[in-house]
Amino acid sequence: MNNETTTLISLKEAMKRVDHKLQVLEAQFKELDFTKDSLTQKFEHHSKALANQAAHDELWTAVLALKFTSMELSILYSYVMEVLICLHTRVLEKLPDLVRGLPTLASVLRRKVKNQRIRGVWESVLEESGLEEGDITALCTFFIAYGNKAEYYVAKVRQMYIKDVTFLITNMVKNQALQDGLLRAVQVIEKGKAVKAPENQKSPLKELIPLARN
Template structure:
């Protein structure tokens, strides 16, 4: 074997080793890219979760700090409770086979998180009423905060006390998400979009949401 042949073989072996190392590095870089993408997705999800929690905390704070008089609070509460009843009633109308297993709106909210069919029906109901999840979240927060002392006023009684509830809400509720939810509740009821008379609702008012623990 000549010197040139030996050198050529050594060079080929060296190139093969380099090629193997490059392939190994390429595999490692791909794995690093996948790891980076996974970490990025986790970070984005965590950031969204924190932002959502912060927004919800702000709604709770705003609901607790409302400066309504007792009468004003009861009037706003009446709109909120009627819309929540409408949502629950409409869900039962669309899911007659689940009437017994969905006795309250709280049970609907729990079930939709686990059941795709219930979730799709829920989304269609929200669309019917022109509501979004954040609106329902704001209304439920208001109900939990004030439901233990709220009193339902009939429509004719509400009109006797306050002529423009939307104007009152806009001026007194500073948190945008809570304000939007309350305004939507007023609009839905005033436009007659409720599914049925809330006084004949299937579920008692106090059972729409779980009790608040001190």
Template sequence: MNRETTTLISLKETMTRVDHKLQALEAQFKELDFTKDNLAQKFEHHSKTLANQVAQDELWTAVLSLKFTFLVLNILYSYVIEVLICLHTRVLEELPDLVRGLPTLTSILRRKVKNKRIRVVWESVLAECGLQEGDITALCTFFVAHGNKAEHYIAKVRQMYIRDVNFLITNMVKNQALQDGLLKAVQVIEKGKAVRAPEEQKSSLKELMPTVKS
């Protein structure tokens, strides 16, 4: 074997080793990219979870801090409970074969997570009413916090005590999620569907609550 042949073989071996190292580096870079993407996804998920938790805490604080009179609380509760009953009823109308398995709205909220059929109907009903999941969270939070002490007032009684409940909510409920949920609840019951938040009224709170003669 002459010197030139030996040099070529040595060069080939060197190129092979370099190629193997490049392949190893490429594999390491791919692994690093995968790790980076995985960490980024975990961080994003953690950030969303933390943000949701903060929003939930703020919502609960807002609900528990409401300074409504018993009368106003009952009126708002009446809208909330009527909307929740309406949603439950609408879902059952679309899923008559599941009536026994969905006795409450809570059962729908729980089962829709894993049951696609229930989830699709639920989302469709929300869309028909102009509601979103955040609105339901706010309304359910209100119901859990005040449902044990509030009373239901029929529409005639509500109108007798408060002329403009939208203005009342806008001015007395500062948490945006809770305010939006309550405003939409009123719209669903009074108009059949939630629309954009009504424009701010110029009336005073005193004007909105007429004196009821005994």
């Protein structure tokens, strides 16, 4: 074997070693890239969870800070109660075979997470009503906070005491999510469906006038 042949063999072996090292490095880079993606996803999930928790805490703070009179509180509670009952009823109408398994709205909200059929019906009911998940969160929070303090008033009694409940809500509720939820609840009960107002819609003149308080 001459020197040229020996050199060629050595070169091939060296190239094999280099190629092997490159393959190892490529595998390591892929692993690092996978780890980076995994950490990024975890960070995004954690950030989203923190944001949701912050929004939830802000909503609870806003609900507990409401300064309504007992009469006003009961009237708003009545609207909220009727909307939640209405949504539950509409779900059961679409799922007659699951009536016994969905005795309350809470059971619907709980089971829709893992049951695609219930989730689909729930989403269609929300769409038909002009509501969103955020509205339900706000309304349920309000209901839980004041369920043991407020009284239920029928429509005639509500209209007797407060002529413009929309003005009451926009004037007194500053948290946007809570305000939207309550306004849409009123629309669902009084008009059958909530309608989103244009974002650039100007407030009526009467909203600039302070609300007379009892």
